[in-house]
Amino acid sequence: MKNETTVPAPGAPRQRGRVSRRMSGALRMFAALMFAGGLYLTFAPGVQAQGAAPMSDAAQAGQALYDTSCITCHGNNAQGVDGRGPSLIGVGSAAVEFQVETGRMPAARQEAQAERKQPQFTTDQARQLGAYIQELGGGPQLPAGEDFASKGKVSRGGELFRINCSSCHAFSTGGGALSSGKYAPTLTESTDRQIYAAMLTGPQNMPVFGDTELDPQDKYDIIAYVRALQDDQDPGGWGLGRFGPVTEGLAIFLVGVVALVFAALWIAGKS
Amino acid sequence: MKRRKVDLKALPGKSAEAVDARLHVATPLRSLLNKVFPDHWSFLLGEIALFSFIVLLLTGTFLALFFEPSMQEVHYNGSYVPLQGVEMSRAYETALNLSFDVRGGLVMRQMHHWAALLFMAAIVVHMIRIFVTGAFRKPRELNWIIGLSMFWLGFTEGFAGYSLPDDALSGTGLRIASAIMLSIPVVGSWVTTSLFGGEFPGEIILSRLYIVHVFLLPLILLGLVTVHLALVFMQKHTQWPGPGRTNSNVVGERMFPRYALKQGGFFMLVFAVIALMGGLFQINPIWLFGPYEAAVVSAGSQPDWYVMFLDGSTRLMPAWEIRAFGYTIPPLFWPTVVLPGILTVLPMAYPWIEARWKKDKGHHNLLQRPRDVPDRTGLAAMALTFYMVLTISGGNDIVADKFHISLNAMTWAGRIGLLVLPPLAYYVARRIALGLQQHDREVLAHGVETGIIKRLPNGQFVEVHQPLAPADDHGHTDLPYVGWTVPKKMNRLGALGPAVRGFFRPIEQAAPPVQQKQVEPPPTREEITSGKH
Secondary structure (H helix, E strand, O other), rough: OOOOOOOOOHHHHHOEEEEEEEEHHHHHHHHHHHHHHHHHHHHHHOOOOOOOOOOOOHHHHHHHHHHOOOOOHHHHHHEEEOEEEEOOOOOOOOOOHHHHHOOOOOOOOOOOOOOOOOOOOHHHHHHHHHHHHHHHHHOOOOOOOOHHHOOHHHHHHHHHHHHHHHHOHHHHHHHHEHHHHEEEEOOOOHHHHHHHHHHHOOOOOOOOOOOOOOOHHHHHHHHHHHHHHOOOOOOOOOOOHHOOOOHHHHHHHHHHHHHHHHHHHHHHHHO | OOOOOOOOHHHHHHHHHHHHHHHHOOOHHHHHHHHOOOOOHHHHHHHHHOOOOOOHHHHHHHHHHOOOOOOOOOOEEOHHHHHOEEEHHHHHHHHHHHHOOOHHHHHHHHHHHHHHHHHHHHHHHHHHHHHHHOOOOOOHHHHHHHHHHHHHHHHHHHHHHHHHOOOOHHHHHHHEEEEHHHHOOHHHHHHHHHHHOOOOOOOOOHHHHHHHHHHHHHHHHHHHHHHHHHHHHHOOOOOOEEEEEEEOOOEEEOOOOOOHHHHHHHHHHHHHHHHHHHHHOOOOHHHHOOOOOOOOOOOOOOOOOOHHHHHHHHHHHOOOOEEOEEEEEOOHHHHHHHHHHHHHHHHHHHHHOOOOOHOOOOOOEEEOOOOHHHHHHHHHHHHHHHHHHHHHHHHHHHHHHHOOOOHHHHHHHHHHHHHHHHHHHHHHHHHHHHHHHHHHHHHHHHOOOEEEEEEEOOOOEEEEEEOOOOOOOOOOOOOOOOOOOOOHHHHHOOOOOOOOOOOOOOOOOOOOOOOOOOOOOOOOOOOOOOOOO
């Protein structure tokens, strides 16, 4: 293949060095940008002038975060972008806090379900984002405080958990598979506020357990039970991931049968 | 008073004489203690099942002292906080008390459960050994059938035990069992209602399962174990072919003392493995499951591993419902009633099927190596693959969840795999068996590879072979193929030092090199000076 880049004619005079040429180009570009920006600042209408009621400081901070990290998919003013992300109008601060604090949002990619990962924002930032979405469109909110477990009754929570939650999250809160790559996640890392928010808002494939289905006291009870399971020390030994008979069956072959076949080899070899 | 002198050395003989004078046991005991057993590691797999059965009887007796199979409603008041005040059956309460309030109860429960899993695992592994070595052939067909029956009895026994604590998981299992019984055409509803004493769950099922679990099935199992072992005594143990071993002798060790001591030691090891697993690995944590209620179900509900293949077949079965003559045959009927039926009858008939197929009605006391009957080895691989696909499908939601695979993809992989993989396994296993056989025959014909490469005058490279017998002009030996190990390394022939034994590291010192006689120093050579260029 031939190189198509233009090369100066062999006899043409060389005027300036490459570096100085680039420097002057950059300077001119900078000046042009400054001019355009100045014009925009002078003539564009101010942001403050639009809204009817001014937003709180937290919401403004949240908006700044939103405009840098969420706007690509959820769109301008959280109205959603077709094919990328849903509108956040009316989802409330509870949903935002849950999604952002557990690291599910910002999502890494479009797939069956966003998974829990290292959060991108601090708790404070997540709540600022929540305040922004809340003041933008309203929606369900979490009660104040960090400790809900102590307000609940563990044994009643257990009964509610087994009826409402275990069919997807499993008895041992280990989670389980749903159809087509979707799943109910494990609850081993969830905090009180996250569990409450999940029940209240029904993230991803989870149904919503509104206050008419599980009133706040029911939710506190369930949270108390989940926390009790998180604190359970597996009195029987290593819990094998608490996956039930599948790992138990693996263990009996990988440990029991293998150990005893070696024992048989050893004993039969002694003759 | 004069002290009577006791001759300590004569004491055992004297007391034995005294016993024999009264009971006349010397003659039968002598033949029993002198009975010869062949020794090979693969003959000890059935013993694992036998010994875990003994552990099951011991630990089960302990559990029965504290467990009450009652469905009476009570409020839990024991020491496990998350369930305090919860309404539950007396059975679940006593199972919880066993775990938390009876000293040593939890480790006993866990040992019992691990022993049950080991019992079934050992049965399956033992059964594979019997099958691939042809130990089921005439005259041992009856023992093969007894063994298969014990698998199904152990299966039922295990399922009954899994159902007894009345936690939510065992209740779910029982619910599925009742659904399976309901799916049987014509008699289904009658069978179910008579077993449960009405509609599921009723109030009687636990007491019935309890009697089945602690009395009926253990008694039948014990009886069958006795017959199984008695038949091994009567028909004598099979042995591998080899030097000095024929179809009409048994080469091995006497029952007493060596064989009995080895078996005693092996029992201790089985006991130790079960005790270690019971102490180290948590199994069936019923307190996490809560009491059974009809509305309660959990993700990841599985039966124990030996039942999982039926769960898998149910998950893979398409929802084909047949309606004819006013009756409905639900899809559940095929994978849970018809399939186990086939899996019982077909293996039981296999000894006769093979005898017809191979036209072999002979009396066999010598085993066959898996490679020497490639068809049967292929069938074993086929059956095992079928079973494995079903078992993995029984846990396909756990696999899907933990390895981030779509559950739908797992189901379809199971459906396609169930049809495609077994024939593939048959082909691969058969080819491997033929290949191994071929290599044995090659060694018999050409000798052992020495690793020495020779270059011929025409430039060709050949490996020098050590023939196993005087060879003809072409270096070929005419040794018969006897179906037993052929030496494949020079140290097996004594041409090199023996291989140092050991698995990961040597367990013995390499034998010191044989001290050679002081060889005379070679005559000094003088440099050749003439003819130098």
